[in-house]
Amino acid sequence: MLLKPVLLLVLVAPVLGLENGLMQTPPMGWLAWERFRCNINCEEDPKNCISERLFMEMADRLAQDGWRDLGYTYLNIDDCWIGGRDASGRLLADHKRFPNGIAFLADYAHSLGLKLGIYEDLGNFTCMGYPGTTLDKVVQDANTFAKWKVDMLKLDGCFSTVEDRAQGYPKMAAALNATGRPIAFSCSWPAYEGGLPPKVNYSLLADICNLWRNYDDIQDSWESVLSILDWFVAHQDILQPVAGPGHWNDPDMLLIGNFGLSFEQARSQMALWTVLAAPLFMSTDLRTISPQNMDILQNPLIIKIHQDPLGIQGRRILMHKTHIEVYLRPLVSEAYALVFFSRRTDMPFRYSTSLAQLNLTSSNLYEAQNVYTGDIISGLRDDTKFTVIINPSGVVMWYLYPIKKLGMSQH
Ligand SMILES: *[C@@H]1O[C@H](CO)[C@@H](O)[C@H](O)[C@H]1NC(C)=O
Ligand SMILES: *[C@@H]1O[C@H](CO)[C@@H](O)[C@H](O)[C@H]1NC(C)=O
Ligand SMILES: *[C@@H]1O[C@H](CO)[C@@H](O)[C@H](O)[C@H]1NC(C)=O
Ligand SMILES: *[C@@H]1O[C@H](CO)[C@@H](O)[C@H](O)[C@H]1NC(C)=O
Numbered sequence: 112m113l114l115k116p117v118l119l120l121v122l123v124a125p126v127l128g129l130e131n132g133l134m135q136t137p138p139m140g141w142l143a144w145e146r147f148r149c150n151i152n153c154e155e156d157p158k159n160c161i162s163e164r165l166f167m168e169m170a171d172r173l174a175q176d177g178w179r180d181l182g183y184t185y186l187n188i189d190d191c192w193i194g195g196r197d198a199s200g201r202l203l204a205d206h207k208r209f210p211n212g213i214a215f216l217a218d219y220a221h222s223l224g225l226k227l228g229i230y231e232d233l234g235n236f237t238c239m240g241y242p243g244t245t246l247d248k249v250v251q252d253a254n255t256f257a258k259w260k261v262d263m264l265k266l267d268g269c270f271s272t273v274e275d276r277a278q279g280y281p282k283m284a285a286a287l288n289a290t291g292r293p294i295a296f297s298c299s300w301p302a303y304e305g306g307l308p309p310k311v312n313y314s315l316l317a318d319i320c321n322l323w324r325n326y327d328d329i330q331d332s333w334e335s336v337l338s339i340l341d342w343f344v345a346h347q348d349i350l351q352p353v354a355g356p357g358h359w360n361d362p363d364m365l366l367i368g369n370f371g372l373s374f375e376q377a378r379s380q381m382a383l384w385t386v387l388a389a390p391l392f393m394s395t396d397l398r399t400i401s402p403q404n405m406d407i408l409q410n411p412l413i414i415k416i417h418q419d420p421l422g423i424q425g426r427r428i429l430m431h432k433t434h435i436e437v438y439l440r441p442l443v444s445e446a447y448a449l450v451f452f453s454r455r456t457d458m459p460f461r462y463s464t465s466l467a468q469l470n471l472t473s474s475n476l477y478e479a480q481n482v483y484t485g486d487i488i489s490g491l492r493d494d495t496k497f498t499v500i501i502n503p504s505g506v507v508m509w510y511l512y513p514i515k516k517l518g519m520s521q522h
Contacts, residue, residue: 140185145394187228228263234271257290368395375505386425475513
């Protein structure tokens with residue numbers, strides 16, 4: 112007798128959305144986890160341990176080496192920053208590694224035109240065992256982050272139950288909204304439910320989160336990139352439509368600049384994440400990154416494509432027996448990003464096609480710019496045959512744009 116009205120209330124209670132107006136294009140920045148993990152050994156490794164120093168040095172690099180001005184504005188802390196809770200339950204940063212606290216780091220980031228992101232976990236503990244945000248702490252922690260002037264929260268899901276997550280993620284979205292501070296919200300929720308309906312409700316996620324991790328953590332290897340890509344492509348009919356301005360799928364960080372990818376593979380991850388309208392969170396040592404890797408990450412045309420205002424996630428449109436795949440992302444003004452991707456392991460492959468074979472039939476005359484070489488391919492009608500040469504585990508990426516309508520009266 113008592114249960115029924117309670118359940119009804121839960122069902123009819125309006126879900127308070129996030130609606131913070133943030134991330135109208137996929138976010139860009141730097142996130143500590145993949146490269147720096149939970150290295151807390153500041154005695155022996157002071158330059159690389161999770162500490163105030165690491166984040167300040169990365170902030171300096173973001174501001175001084177061109178990153179910020181290209182859009183890489185988020186400076187994001189991941190796990191292993193927490194020192195405990197004070198007598199009133201308020202979160203505290205580890206006082207040895209973050210002697211000035213998180214509010215200081217946020218001020219520092221803001222003084223350089225950057226935004227600060229922080230990490231917590233909706234559960235008893237974070238994934239690495241630090242104090243988590245249990246349901247009774249959601250509002251308090253949201254208020255703490257707002258007081259510190261944090262700009263983004265990644266909320267992980269270790270040490271929680273299905274029910275905790277179903278209650279906790281919407282509750283945190285509402286709590287962040289109630290702080291009055293626009294705080295972007297990254298939800299790891301779907302990754303803990305297998306990433307697919309019916310266990311995951313993507314329209315609910317789009318209401319409460321700015322981005323969400325659908326699948327496994329990325330590791331520093333090409334195999335890991337491919338396994339994530341394979342999963343996203345296998346489920347693209349579900350995932351592609353749910354992304355859009357303010358709410359994005361997140362296949363996890365960029366590995367570019369680390370140890371696991373070849374030059375071709377680094378270019379491929381950048382191109383594929385860009386057509387997928389994925390967040391571009393670098394996780395590499397910006398103090399020592401090579402000029403070659405910087406060129407990949409700072410390619411202005413790729414960033415322009417990535418930040419396209421329509422915010423449409425691209426799709427794989429073709430997969431050939433020759434292990435060549437084609438990806439397409441529609442952009443404003445009838446332009447497209449095209450990625451020709453080779454999974455071959457032998458030698459550069461000559462792939463011949465036409466726009467019509469890619470179903471890009473139109474009366475437009477197109478021109479393409481090869482994003483990595485800068486070469487211009489002009490005079491493309493929909494039946495023009497062309498050939499691209501794709502290196503093993505590499506891509507050819509085109510920015511394709513109309514230059515005039517054919518068959519229209521000339522004035
Ligand atoms: C909170 O949500 C309302 C709409 O429900 C929105 O107008 C407002 O901007 C949001 N505030 C913040 C800080 O996200
Ligand atoms: C979290 O801790 C509470 C209290 O100790 C316990 O009852 C619960 O089972 C824990 N939850 C998980 C998912 O470990
Ligand atoms: C998913 O969430 C939306 C928005 O909150 C809701 O309207 C819809 O009923 C939910 N769908 C399912 C299948 O539960
Ligand atoms: C082109 O369109 C046809 C008909 O809708 C479809 O069968 C085919 O898969 C499409 N090809 C590509 C490359 O999108």
